[in-house]
Amino acid sequence: MPKLNGLLETVLFVEDLSAACAFYEEVLGLQKFRSDERGCGFVVPGAQLLLLVKQGVTQEPNQTPGGVVPPCGASGSMHIAFAIAHSEFESWRSWLESRDVDVLSEVSWERGGRSLYFRDPDGHLIELATPGVWDVY
Amino acid sequence: MPKLNGLLETVLFVEDLSAACAFYEEVLGLQKFRSDERGCGFVVPGAQLLLLVKQGVTQEPNQTPGGVVPPCGASGSMHIAFAIAHSEFESWRSWLESRDVDVLSEVSWERGGRSLYFRDPDGHLIELATPGVWDVY
Numbered sequence A, B: 001m002p003k004l005n006g007l008l009e010t011v012l013f014v015e016d017l018s019a020a021c022a023f024y025e026e027v028l029g030l031q032k033f034r035s036d037e038r039g040c041g042f043v044v045p046g047a048q049l050l051l052l053v054k055q056g057v058t059q060e061p062n063q064t065p066g067g068v069v070p071p072c073g074a075s076g077s078m079h080i081a082f083a084i085a086h087s088e089f090e091s092w093r094s095w096l097e098s099r100d101v102d103v104l105s106e107v108s109w110e111r112g113g114r115s116l117y118f119r120d121p122d123g124h125l126i127e128l129a130t131p132g133v134w135d136v137y
Helices: A017-027 A086-098 B017-027 B086-098
Strands: A006-014 A031-035 A039-044 A048-054 A062-064 A067-069 A073-077 A079-083 A105-108 A114-119 A125-129 B006-014 B031-035 B039-044 B048-054 B062-064 B067-069 B073-077 B079-083 B105-108 B114-119 B125-129
Touching (some): A006 A017, A006 A073, A006 B006, A006 B048, A048 B006, A067 B114, B006 B073, B017 B031, B017 B039, B017 B048
Parallel strands (some): A079 A125, B079 B125
Antiparallel strands (some): A006 B079, A062 A067, B062 B067, B105 B114, B114 B125
16 A cells, blocks of 8 residues: 655644734744745644644635645634653743643653643644653653 | 653544444554454554444543543544555545545635545545645644
C-alpha cells in the first residue's frame, strides 16, 4: 500500500479568529504563515501546520479554481498536545503564568513524562508534554 | 520564551471506536501503539501521534495517579491532512477505491500541490496532500 509521510495539518475551529491567532502567536510562539478572514495557519517546528478556522466558514463546499474542498466543521473542546523538552517544563509553566494563562493541571506519568494542561481562547484543551508520556514518546 | 518541539498529538473524537480503529489501521496503514475501551493511538510517520477517543469518555476530568487530565470533547466533522509524495498520489487514489473509500474530490492547487479528500467512518474530513499545497509545504 502507498505511504503517508506524516500528519501535515491539524485544524482547530475557533469563534474569535483574532483572539485565537494572538494566543497561538504570542503565547505559544508559533510562526504565522498565512491569515485571512476565514482562518490562519501556523508552522509548528517539525514540519507540521496548525490551522485555525473560523467557525462556520467551512460548512459549505468550497469551490476553488482547482476543485472542490468538501465541508467540515466541529464544535466543542478539541485537544492537541505539543512536545516540549523536560528541561523546558518549568520555563513553560512560568511563561504561561506570566501571560495570564491559567494552568489547569499538571500530570506526572508513570513513564516519567510530565504534562501541563491549559485552554486556548476557544476552550480547546492544550497540552505540553515531555518525553515519557507514552511508550512511543 | 520556551520552545515547542512539534505537534505531538492530534485527537479525533469517534462514535464507533472499532470501526474507526480499523479504518486508520487498515485503510491508512497507521501503526497502533495502544488501545483500550476509551480510545486508541496510532504512530504517524514523522514522530506524531493520532489519537482516536470515544465520544463522551473525556467529558469528565480524568483522575490519574499523577494528576487530573481536564475534560474535552467535540462533535462534528473535524479535519486533518496527511502528507504524501507526488509520486504516490495515483497509488493512493487507487488504494482508497480498492478499499471502497469514496474519494469526494481532488483539488489541484496553484503552487502545484494536489489533495485527495475523503471521510473516515465518523465523517471527519481526511485529506492527503502532496507538496505544493501551501507556500510552506
